[in-house]
Amino acid sequence: MSNNIVVVFDFDKTIIDCDSDNWVIDELGFTDLFNQLLPTMPWNSLMDRMMMEIHSNGKTIEEIEKVLQRIPIHHRIIPAIKSAHALGCDLRIVSDANTFFIETILKNLGISEYFTEINTNPGYVNQQGRLRILPYHDFNKDSHGCILCPPNMCKGLIIDRIQNTFSEGENKRFIYLGDGIGDYCPSLRLREKDFMMPRKNFPVWDLICKDPSLVKAEIHGWCDGEELEQILIQLINKIIIEENAQFISSDCKLQTLSIPVHETLPKALSVRP
Template sequence: MAPLKRLFVFDFDWTLIDADSDYFVFEHLNAELSKIQLNSIGKVQWTDLQQRLLGELFDRGISKEDIERTLSSIPFASERIEALTLMKEHDSDLYILSDANTVYIETILKAYKIDHLFTGILTNPASFNPQGRLNVTRYHGLDKPPHQCQLPCEPNLCKGLELQKLIDSQHYDQVIYMGDASNDFCPSTRLLRERGDLVLARQGLSLEQRIKERPELVQAEIIYWQDAKDVLEVTQDIFYGRDRLSGAGGVKLISSAASSTTSLSTMVESTVTSSSTTSSASSVVDSPIDDQVEPSSSVKVLSAVESSDSKMFAQAVKA
């Protein structure tokens, strides 16, 4: 019997990485521009805002190398890398569908030597010009008619439309979508229960809220996850069977969006060892950058607390 052909599609920020790459760059390279970025939420189209602020960053002496070093310092949980590797080993197609940009995503993936795991990346195009200025443009450009999606999609990218194109491109026995934010709701509505599709929604963020508000629109089975350890456990269960951990904390799926919204972590059996239930922090692969990011003299690096708090706030507001 031929193995199932699966399509995995991932959001990037706060899904594959525990950060927002747009915020991370400015928080670590220029605190003033980072504040402008936060204060501009909802006032300027997001991709257009990044293009403008990246110009300001360049004008203040931040180089291509500064940006690449900063991106390469974003931690990537080892459990997520293990899960992605497992998916690829089972001949799955892996796509990233993100409102970040090609330079940010490709730089981070190459830093952790996992870029080869992905079949494709669908995101806003970006490139450095010869002078080192990073330019970002909309995925769905102003030269195209509006995508007219009635769900909470950004004007530059309807993730549901792009996911549907992938689904229609060839036969897939199962489709799995993983995300966290409001713009991940539209692709979640494109999945089918009859095919055994899954939505992997990060608990406590706006995708979960959207699903609760419109449960009738999401027909696929749903798993709410909290951290990279959850993601690895779900991935192992997808390939090795849901009863693989029977009697040792096996994962249980939520049958539909209208079901209870209990998180994955609270659905595991009481027999899970105390070490795995008392610590929700995922182990993190050391950054490939040996030294700390050395910004230029014009750069002000935020403290870890400032960085973490503002990213979480910004993600919640932006979503």
Template sequence: MAGVVVVFDFDKTIIDVDSNNWVVDGLGATELFDRLLPTMPWNTLIDTLMGELHAQGRTLRDVADVLRIAPIDPHVVAAIRAAHSLGCDLKVLSDANRFFIETVLDHHGLRGCFSEINTNPSHVDADGRLRIAPHHDFHATPHDCGLGTCPPNMCKGQVLHRIRASVTAEDGARKRFIYLGDGSGDYCPSLRLAREDFMMPRKGYPVWDLICENPGLLQAEVHPWSDSKGVIDKKLPHFT
């Protein structure tokens, strides 16, 4: 379906865990994480922890090995492949980081299904240490979302607005958007979806709770999903 754009969150949507916590726990840095958490923004914290792990002798391969065993529901994998095979334009919009996301997608043979990954940038420095930067440089200029549910380093609503403008500009045709997410940061983009769009919040997670507080604020049709077998891989291809 060339007229359908499917936007996936990553943590607890494509994979069944938070990738940052998964790496921190898997590499034995949980105590340090808990100690530093009250002192700095989340995105800065993960970058700092990557530096601490590197100083302890942990390599980029160690990080990647942990990511490759992150749990992923086979029904989500099936949904991604089905939507891609139908011709949908699939994109990732996540507050994780590029290295984590690409490592997981490559491992499961899914990276080629996605035309775009919108996330916090990452790179490996000259010392072999993974660096993670904010998607939006909030130290220089706040993103001024104003909703109160977006982290300082990324307003997903603003990113979704840019994505819509970009895909519309390609051929001038309006696209139908389907958005899948779980966290409070996914609430802002849900409010920017149009009447012909679909919002698929993960039931029982923060975005679902926020939507339920005042469902009338959303224009898009809401279709929750959960861990139930076959829910997401049957619903998503049906909407496309």
């Protein structure tokens, strides 16, 4: 086990197998209005507007929850999350969805307890029973200053904040998993000892492939939940083995053991390029 690994998940099309915003809009029958309004405002602002339209048309919070509870997810994602947690990893979410959608889905899947932190746009039910969705970063007051990210959220700044909560001596290593354009900025904030897991043939993969040298972290692409699980657990085991090797090499007392040191270590797993 290792307490030095921080695994950061995007949510839409990474943990779940669709976009939660689109899923709710489509399932409740508001796709045409959404597409009509999409060119007129930022996505985050549009989702708040759509929640107003949905409420005005008599749709309840309970109906939204039921839609979220049947959201598609690959059958190997939950085991992957549970395995990473069991191996001692600190699991976090950085998503451009919203707290109401994410918390409802995680609770329904029974995996809320595995995450130490959810970074996303605020979402709450007001006194009128309408879901409000607000920006993570209030761009009406001040810009976050990043040209790569949407105005409501810079995931790179969130990664910076998480990294800065740990001292250099803690030697935390990050594994970041994502699929979208917004996951490119945080990939540039990772260090050489970290790992980036972009979903293959999705926007972040395409951006990274234009110039992989810009990403300092080791890059491991994945296609679906099964490959995500396989690669994630391999990377976690790789880090654990490296940590054990460093511990052994730094402790000369272990040289007096009668049992060969290499026999006490788990077998290393090969990691796909």
